[in-house]
Structures are given as structure tokens and as C-alpha cells.
Amino acid sequence: MAKYDKADLERRMAGAVEALKHDLSGLRTGRANVALLDPVTVEVYGAHMALNTVATVSAPEPRMLSVQVWDRSNVGLVDKAIRSAGLGLNPIVDGQNIRLPIPDLTEERRKDLAKLASQYAEKAKIAVRNVRRDGMDNLKTDEKKGEISEDERKRLETEVQKMTDSTIAEIDVAAQAKEKEILGK
Structure with a gap:
């Protein structure tokens, strides 16, 4: 013992x-918080990886998150992963950048x-x-x-x-x- x-x-x-x-x-409060995307995993290169290993997440505005995907070929996969994460977010793809407006709760x-x-x-x-x-x-x-x-x-x-x-x-x-x-x- x-x-x-x-x-x-x-x-x-x-x-x-x-x-x-x-x-x-990780709980959403109506304000942009990069921790909101911590649970998101993306299937890239044949493996499930955390979002922050394939992109940079930032909060440029109080009600907007920005995801800068490093490899252009992964943009669609990251978009799909965010949509399917059940966070209630609608990604807007803009080249290698994905914008996530944070809706009111x-x-x-x-x-x-x-x-x-x-x-x-x-x-x-x-x-x-x-x-x-x-x-x-x-x-x-x-x-x-x-x-x-x-x-x-x-x-x-x-x-x-x-x-x-x-x-x-x-x-x-x-x-x-x-x-x-x-x-x-």
C-alpha cells in the first residue's frame, strides 16, 4: 500500500x-478563442492530426477566428474537419486561409x-x-x-x-x- x-x-x-x-x-462563449478549435482533428497524410499541427489558428477580431493552412492541398480537408466537428461554425475558404465567423449564441x-x-x-x-x-x-x-x-x-x-x-x-x-x-x- x-x-x-x-x-x-x-x-x-x-x-x-x-x-x-x-x-x-474549449467551451464557446460567443467571443473568438483559439482554444475552441483544440478538439478538431484533420485526416491528412494518412493520419489524424490536431488542427494546430497543419495550420496556424489566430483570433484577428473578437468575433472571428482565422486558420492559415500551411499546405494548400490540405485546405479542403481542414474545412471538412471544422464543419464536421459539431462546433456550429461555418468556415469561409479564402485561398490558404479559412475564416470562421463566431455566431451569437x-x-x-x-x-x-x-x-x-x-x-x-x-x-x-x-x-x-x-x-x-x-x-x-x-x-x-x-x-x-x-x-x-x-x-x-x-x-x-x-x-x-x-x-x-x-x-x-x-x-x-x-x-x-x-x-x-x-x-x-
Whole structure:
């Protein structure tokens, strides 16, 4: 059984927060954000590649994304990949450049995206609680083995709980900020 390791617990909790922030960055808010195209993969040269490996993505205007495809022969494939990604975007091909106007979000779509942000946050909280449970189990095991005293176990359990509470608070702040951004409040 693993021994209690505070640094490992902190790293794993921070990892859950980073994963949440990455998930939230992909949610569309009505403003152009290059992270919006992160999930898009293009089938080129006989392999599936991330869009940013075959093109440069930029946001030249608040409501426009620009995709500069490096190899002219891939423009059609990139266009097709963006259309089939289910992002609700209509690419406009202009030579080797593809422009993506970002449409306004409907109120219904905003609510759906806000719900999705909440689901991402809940998933991150569950991950953090699992890390806490692992830490608590390790402390109990260490106490049974006689490696730490009961008082030391209780002190460390309080430390783990404080770490958990602060991480969950961080998750709540990130999710609330994203929901506000999505709902335009």
C-alpha cells in the first residue's frame, strides 16, 4: 500500500483543476478563442492530426477566428474537419486561409453550455474527493503499521481536508467565472 505523500496529493488535486480549466477553455462563449478549435482533428497524410499541427489558428477580431493552412492541398480537408466537428461554425475558404465567423449564441445554447461547465466542475470535484479518499486511506494504513501516531494521523487528515476544501473552492471559482462568461452577465 502507498505511504501518505502530501506532495503527490497536491499534484493530483492541481491536475484535476488544470483538467477542468482545459475543458472550460474549449467551451464557446460567443467571443473568438483559439482554444475552441483544440478538439478538431484533420485526416491528412494518412493520419489524424490536431488542427494546430497543419495550420496556424489566430483570433484577428473578437468575433472571428482565422486558420492559415500551411499546405494548400490540405485546405479542403481542414474545412471538412471544422464543419464536421459539431462546433456550429461555418468556415469561409479564402485561398490558404479559412475564416470562421463566431455566431451569437442563442439563450438556449448558452444555458446548455453553462450546464456543461457545471458538469465539468462536478467531474473535477469528484476527482479531488477521490484523491482525498486515497490520502485518508494511506494515513489509516500508516497508523495501523505503526509509522505514525493517532494524533499525527488526525492532524494530517485535517491538513488533507483543508487542501481538499481549498481545491474545491478553486474549482467553484473557475466554473462560476466560466458560467458568467457564457451567460454574458
